[in-house]
């Protein structure tokens with residue numbers, strides 16, 4: 549019997565990597581590359597990655613010889629990046645560059661996870677070739693990372709996205725926050741002036757594997773088929789989960805001076821990936837049904853207990 553292919557996930561304790569592990573562990577051997585937080589999900593192979601030099605990381609990756617590397621590690625907290633730009637460069641740009649060098653040298657397919665925070669937020673549904681114009685440190689460092697990765701490893705697959713799914717005890721996603729508030733009968737304020745194209749994490753992961761199966765390289769926007777405001781997203785979640793949507797109140801980012809360094813419109817067009825794969829990725833409403841289905845089918849306890 550031939551051995552399963554293997555995946556090395558950097559940022560192995562993060563929201564995306566943990567969901568990747570649970571959605572693909574029956575088809576792949578999965579190595580969760582950790583940093584500080586220790587987790588031991590059943591069936592996962594754990595290793596603490598050494599990013600202090602290219603040589604050290606190369607030896608580690610060579611020893612497990614993964615079939616692919618998915619680079620999800622990053623400094624993802626927008627405020628933390630703003631307060632500590634040097635750390636943001638070190639984590640978001642330098643780590644990505646080392647991973648790109650190692651994957652290039654070992655000729656291992658690389659998926660680099662990027663963001664929808666790369667634009668100023670005045671255009672809707674932007675395409676992959678739109679010039680980047682990030683307005684905060686997080687976005688600028690993620691943009692620098694993309695440029696570095698493409699230069700070092702032109703075969704890399706770069707995925708710009710914005711996702712949600714069931715989170716762990718220590719890392720909640722946007723949908724978790726909405727569901728938890730509504731289930732505790734707490735009022736919730738969501739922005740009606742911030743637009744995005746969020747994708748259910750399971751659909752994101754499957755789409756990335758479909759792209760890898762076709763040897764895709766370069767930049768792809770892997771997001772939902774439609775654009776929605778954060779307020780409307782909350783209302784759709786409330787409706788699907790049978791929760792009280794009157795607890796959700798409209799607010800505006802423009803009235804929150806402290807948070808203003810964020811793009812108002814983060815929506816990305818997924819036309820390129822739809823054409824490439826010959827299928828739609830699904831609407832926000834369809835994805836929220838998938839999120840609910842995971843709970844109904846009792847598929848989320850292990851993640852939530854981590």
Ligand SMILES: NC(=O)c1ccc[n+]([C@@H]2O[C@H](COP(=O)([O-])OP(=O)(O)OC[C@H]3O[C@@H](n4cnc5c(N)ncnc54)[C@H](OP(=O)(O)O)[C@@H]3O)[C@@H](O)[C@H]2O)c1
Nearest residue numbers: 559560561562563564583584585621622624663709710711
């Ligand atoms: N969440 C979203 O909706 C969203 C939207 C757009 C793009 N993205 C991108 O998607 C990727 C995954 O996001 P996520 O939400 O899953 O991230 P996350 O939950 O914040 O996890 C980040 C991971 O990076 C690791 N990490 C942080 N600093 C590190 C360092 N110095 N060295 C090595 N590892 C380090 C963390 O490990 P420790 O905790 O142990 O440090 C953690 O495992 C990121 O690249 C992010 O920019 C996310």
